[in-house]
Amino acid sequence: MGIEPLQAVCVALLLLLAMSVLGLLLHRSQNFLVAVSFAVSAAASLLAAGAGARCVARGSVSSVTLLLGLPELPFTLRLDPLAGFFLVVIGLLSLFVSVYSLGYVRGYLEQRPVTRLVVFYNLFLAGMLMVVLANDALFFLVAWEVMAVSSYFLVVFEDERVENRRAGFLYLVVAHVGAVAILLSFGIMAGLGTGFESFAGYSFDMMRQTSLPPAWATAAFLLAFFGFAAKAGVIPFHVWLPEAHPVAPSNVSALMSGVMLKTAIYGIVRVAFDLLRDAPWWWGVIILVFGLLSAVLGVLYALMQNDLKRLLAYSSVENVGIILIGVGLSLIFRSFDLHLLAALALTAGLYHALSHALFKGLLFMGAGAVLHATGERNMERMGGLIHRMPWTAALFLVGAVSISALPPFNGFVSEWLTFQAFLLSPSLPQPMMKLLIPMGAALLALTSALAAVCFVKAFGVTFLGHWRGRDLPRAHEAGWAMRAGMLSAALACLALGVFPPLVIDWMDAVTLQLVGTKIGTPVAGLGWLWLTPVAADRASYSGGIVFLGLLVCIPAVYLLLHIRPGGIQRVPAWDCGFEKLTPRMQYTGTAFAMPLRRIFGFLFGIRERVTPVTRPGQSAFPVRIGYSLRVRDRVWSWCYAPIALVSFALARQVGRLQQGRIQSYLIYSFVTIIVLLVFLR
Amino acid sequence: MNAYPYFLELLQVLALAAVAPLFAGWVKMLKCWSQGRTSPSLLQPVSDLRKLFAKEVLLAENASWIFRFTPYLVFGIAVLAGGIIPILSVDLPLARTADVIALVALFAIARFFTALAGMDVGTAFGGMGSSREMTIASLAEPAMLMAIFTISLGSASTSLAQIVSSIQSGQLLLRPSFAFAILAFVLIALAETGRIPVDNPATHLELTMIHEAMILEYSGRHLALIEWAGMMKLSLYCFLGIAAFFPWGIAASRDMRALGLAFVALVLKLGVLGVGIVLVETGLAKMRIFRLTEFLGAAFLMATLGMLSFFILE
Numbered sequence: 001m002g003i004e005p006l007q008a009v010c011v012a013l014l015l016l017l018a019m020s021v022l023g024l025l026l027h028r029s030q031n032f033l034v035a036v037s038f039a040v041s042a043a044a045s046l047l048a049a050g051a052g053a054r055c056v057a058r059g060s061v062s063s064v065t066l067l068l069g070l071p072e073l074p075f076t077l078r079l080d081p082l083a084g085f086f087l088v089v090i091g092l093l094s095l096f097v098s099v100y101s102l103g104y105v106r107g108y109l110e111q112r113p114v115t116r117l118v119v120f121y122n123l124f125l126a127g128m129l130m131v132v133l134a135n136d137a138l139f140f141l142v143a144w145e146v147m148a149v150s151s152y153f154l155v156v157f158e159d160e161r162v163e164n165r166r167a168g169f170l171y172l173v174v175a176h177v178g179a180v181a182i183l184l185s186f187g188i189m190a191g192l193g194t195g196f197e198s199f200a201g202y203s204f205d206m207m208r209q210t211s212l213p214p215a216w217a218t219a220a221f222l223l224a225f226f227g228f229a230a231k232a233g234v235i236p237f238h239v240w241l242p243e244a245h246p247v248a249p250s251n252v253s254a255l256m257s258g259v260m261l262k263t264a265i266y267g268i269v270r271v272a273f274d275l276l277r278d279a280p281w282w283w284g285v286i287i288l289v290f291g292l293l294s295a296v297l298g299v300l301y302a303l304m305q306n307d308l309k310r311l312l313a314y315s316s317v318e319n320v321g322i323i324l325i326g327v328g329l330s331l332i333f334r335s336f337d338l339h340l341l342a343a344l345a346l347t348a349g350l351y352h353a354l355s356h357a358l359f360k361g362l363l364f365m366g367a368g369a370v371l372h373a374t375g376e377r378n379m380e381r382m383g384g385l386i387h388r389m390p391w392t393a394a395l396f397l398v399g400a401v402s403i404s405a406l407p408p409f410n411g412f413v414s415e416w417l418t419f420q421a422f423l424l425s426p427s428l429p430q431p432m433m434k435l436l437i438p439m440g441a442a443l444l445a446l447t448s449a450l451a452a453v454c455f456v457k458a459f460g461v462t463f464l465g466h467w468r469g470r471d472l473p474r475a476h477e478a479g480w481a482m483r484a485g486m487l488s489a490a491l492a493c494l495a496l497g498v499f500p501p502l503v504i505d506w507m508d509a510v511t512l513q514l515v516g517t518k519i520g521t522p523v524a525g526l527g528w529l530w531l532t533p534v535a536a537d538r539a540s541y542s543g544g545i546v547f548l549g550l551l552v553c554i555p556a557v558y559l560l561l562h563i564r565p566g567g568i569q570r571v572p573a574w575d576c577g578f579e580k581l582t583p584r585m586q587y588t589g590t591a592f593a594m595p596l597r598r599i600f601g602f603l604f605g606i607r608e609r610v611t612p613v614t615r616p617g618q619s620a621f622p623v624r625i626g627y628s629l630r631v632r633d634r635v636w637s638w639c640y641a642p643i644a645l646v647s648f649a650l651a652r653q654v655g656r657l658q659q660g661r662i663q664s665y666l667i668y669s670f671v672t673i674i675v676l677l678v679f680l681r
Numbered sequence: 682m683n684a685y686p687y688f689l690e691l692l693q694v695l696a697l698a699a700v701a702p703l704f705a706g707w708v709k710m711l712k713c714w715s716q717g718r719t720s721p722s723l724l725q726p727v728s729d730l731r732k733l734f735a736k737e738v739l740l741a742e743n744a745s746w747i748f749r750f751t752p753y754l755v756f757g758i759a760v761l762a763g764g765i766i767p768i769l770s771v772d773l774p775l776a777r778t779a780d781v782i783a784l785v786a787l788f789a790i791a792r793f794f795t796a797l798a799g800m801d802v803g804t805a806f807g808g809m810g811s812s813r814e815m816t817i818a819s820l821a822e823p824a825m826l827m828a829i830f831t832i833s834l835g836s837a838s839t840s841l842a843q844i845v846s847s848i849q850s851g852q853l854l855l856r857p858s859f860a861f862a863i864l865a866f867v868l869i870a871l872a873e874t875g876r877i878p879v880d881n882p883a884t885h886l887e888l889t890m891i892h893e894a895m896i897l898e899y900s901g902r903h904l905a906l907i908e909w910a911g912m913m914k915l916s917l918y919c920f921l922g923i924a925a926f927f928p929w930g931i932a933a934s935r936d937m938r939a940l941g942l943a944f945v946a947l948v949l950k951l952g953v954l955g956v957g958i959v960l961v962e963t964g965l966a967k968m969r970i971f972r973l974t975e976f977l978g979a980a981f982l983m984a985t986l987g988m989l990s991f992f993i994l995e
Contacts, residue, residue, distance in 0.1 A: 465803035587808020
């Protein structure tokens, strides 16, 4: 291709922006609008992903200055390997979701016009691409706002329901609090660089060159981390995630969970590794601790959910935690000058970012197909869907196996790399690290085991068994567009699981840029089969051969035993001789998670109530039993309710100033003028 | 290219498939003797498997392809794991394919699909078995990983062949982390293979079953494959323990005498392990399911302590 990667991305951006304007004009013909718009966004995503892949493969850095922006600070775009990597993450999943949306959005056409959805979808994609490409703080924040506001409008697409509006509002509030923190952080970095004199300090190039005094650098890092963590959904800033992701249309949820959270990770990596050069070791510890907290609590909350999309949202919290574990470890290793280990940990974190985008997108697309077919989001009313929606079930199973970190899929590779990074860390000189590293490895192992339980529950209750709802199920298989989107995501998951050395070899440019070395998995000859990050006798894993082994062993056993002709007889279920089996006797999702709810119950606000209705005089034999279970996120009552109380109290105190009499207001103005005249001459 | 390692690989897998039912029979014999009963013959599990293979398969009306696929998957994974763990020799071509973390993950796939198969038919017992099994696994698997990490830290590698070689060359004898790791591994192996005090493999009361409850609906050759894979899993955990803690006897060179010696050593070690298993099973009673949290928590704690002691002391 003769086009430069940066030019290709600019073309993609222009396509998306043009399509969002054109969408307004095509309001009359909705079918045509849907077809054209998502085809264009698929093409733009493909362009962006290709450009990003090219940039990382070559390791090139290119930038361009636009004619917009402030007089001293024009908007600058920069495409370096880190940005290229995240372009691939964004572009690849957007491609699959856009193909999926061709079928999914049609389901909305009979209820309402989808012009809003289409316009803001394209704006959302454009915003994310601009965030990754921005090379100065002003453009970054403009793009961040475009991304936040367009996703707000997407979240409240079905705004006739109160809970959707509330969820959107909460999302907007948290996003803006985070944006203010990011703005302050950039302000510190820019101001201290140029002495608060000019706007030129806001460009990232200038920020890279300045070295801040340690206290200010720490302040900038903490503000940036908490601002981006609010967007990424790190506990305790995650409260908007389980509210906003379920109410959004499922293609939007897939993008938000799969890609938008990754832009926040991009922000953290950019600030900690690129803009603030000399990071002390305890910054990495902060990232690592928040990552571990989010991972464990996220998966435990996910286990308790019965709403399929809420479960997936909490699982995103968990996976963001796992990515931050890799990033935090990398920062720690880099501060001790262990560059090879830092590259390994960073590769683990970024690989998980890419993998999570793919399998979480796949899972949300599957949940969307189920929602589209049954009209239900509550798992307790579903079941047996594998017979009616075989393709969706199989593809959702691929997503569930990937997210549970099982070979030969991609979730296992990133987790394996993270464990190798933990195991190589005895070389650290700091005593607190000697305690933190084993605890971290233990909590990561616990997280992945609990994730498997969570997804056995999600898949088993939704797709297996009998239909648990009252009415007859009217589920039908998803259309070809939805299936194509999901199938391509599933194939990508498998490819990332079977060919990790090729992907890591491609990713070397990113670690080279940020940490200074690359892992150097040898790819020549048959080297592409073996993942040997540090040394071959230290640890090696071959996803390809495991996959091949499973492909050979299982059919071999099947063929050896299937020598007799004739089909298998179908009979009623045995169930140890019970005859009257009803669908009500199956395990529900609540029942499945009960042992873990008992064991880890102290972490949640659980209120369980059993109310028997008995006849008078026969208290031992109830006529009817009522059961209610409420599981609440403790972060609400411990963090957010006190903040809300204090803010309201403060507001009431300040409200006393509003007397309603013009005499007091005149006195306020008089006193203010005297003060200004006396103290600010 | 030398075909000897591949021949060794095949020999190892066949040895596993043959030894597993015999080991199960040996454990049954010892258990009966210790309880003062007449034991069945050593070859009884083999006869049971032969009987099941000859029987017809009856599938529930509601069973999906996952139910039919799971027995083959579970057996295939047991075979694959048998090719990875150094049982008779260290010189295995598949040993580089998967290290201990991947081995634990392979067992996790088998458990994942067995749990799904339990929920597939839509009975209460299946769901109950799946729920309990996954809960126990979610506590046992991290403890297993921690125990393995402790050992791998000692020998600076997660590859099993490397661990065996470094222990055989005498570097790892008296480390405190080792002691913690052995203790944790014994507790976890009891949990993962479904032995008393975690799960009673000989129970016929459905409400006390954990692993058996997931496979209640299976019949014929499917049940034979699952039972065989279960026996192979018990043997595999014994082999894993032997490889990680007492690997003396595993052939490091390529001559036939070393191989013969390895086989004899293996039989002797399995015999001793059988006695150990029966002492535990006869001496303890099965725990209530919610007491298992303490049991597995103790294993987890000990494994993490082992890792901590490695970091702090060594």
